[in-house]
Amino acid sequence: MANEDRKSYEEELKKEEQKAAEPEKEETPAEDSRNEDINAGAEPEPEEETEKQPENKSQPEEDEALNARYMRLMADFQNYKKRTEKEKSDIYAYANEKIVTQLLEVLDNFERALSHECADEGYAKGMEMIFRQLSDVLEKAGLEEIKALGEDFDPNFHNAVMTEDNADYKSGKVTGVMQKGYRLNSKVIRPSMVKVNN
Numbered sequence: 001m002a003n004e005d006r007k008s009y010e011e012e013l014k015k016e017e018q019k020a021a022e023p024e025k026e027e028t029p030a031e032d033s034r035n036e037d038i039n040a041g042a043e044p045e046p047e048e049e050t051e052k053q054p055e056n057k058s059q060p061e062e063d064e065a066l067n068a069r070y071m072r073l074m075a076d077f078q079n080y081k082k083r084t085e086k087e088k089s090d091i092y093a094y095a096n097e098k099i100v101t102q103l104l105e106v107l108d109n110f111e112r113a114l115s116h117e118c119a120d121e122g123y124a125k126g127m128e129m130i131f132r133q134l135s136d137v138l139e140k141a142g143l144e145e146i147k148a149l150g151e152d153f154d155p156n157f158h159n160a161v162m163t164e165d166n167a168d169y170k171s172g173k174v175t176g177v178m179q180k181g182y183r184l185n186s187k188v189i190r191p192s193m194v195k196v197n198n
Contacts, residue, residue, distance in 0.1 A: 110131040143183070
């Protein structure tokens with residue numbers, strides 16, 4: 001009797017263990033959906049194809065939009081490059097502007113000194129050579145004198161400080177230069193101070 005009780009007790013334990021193990025095998029919702037997909041077979045594929053067809057129609061439009069955007073970006077970049085190159089060249093061209101402008105006063109004083117007569121010819125000749133050397137250095141840096149005497153008055157290059165009646169010149173012509181004007185690399189850094197004929 002004891003053996004039979006033991007066997008029945010062991011059988012009951014095995015059944016309970018099997019029942020306890022069965023809930024662990026229950027399918028989760030994700031497994032359910034996987035099983036449904038497997039059971040469904042090829043049905044989802046045609047849905048994907050129908051979904052892809054509208055995407056294919058809009059694909060060329062997207063390509064055009066992206067291409068247009070790319071072209072705009074390229075144009076902006078090219079403009080940026082040109083702008084920075086111009087700024088660099090302007091910096092190089094006008095880097096000396098401040099010092100050249102200050103040296104113009106020295107040039108003016110040299111010209112005034114040379115216009116006066118000097119008893120010592122060697123001294124006058126030496127001063128003239130120094131003046132010429134300074135002028136050459138400034139010309140190499142891009143400085144050029146603005147022509148004024150006998151030219152038509154141009155407010156871009158000339159600063160009229162006086163008017164006069166002079167029969168030797170036509171009306172609107174520059175009759176005298178009181179202070180020379182200069183350009184540095186074609187930019188006016190000092191306009192000529194002139195007299196203009198009525």
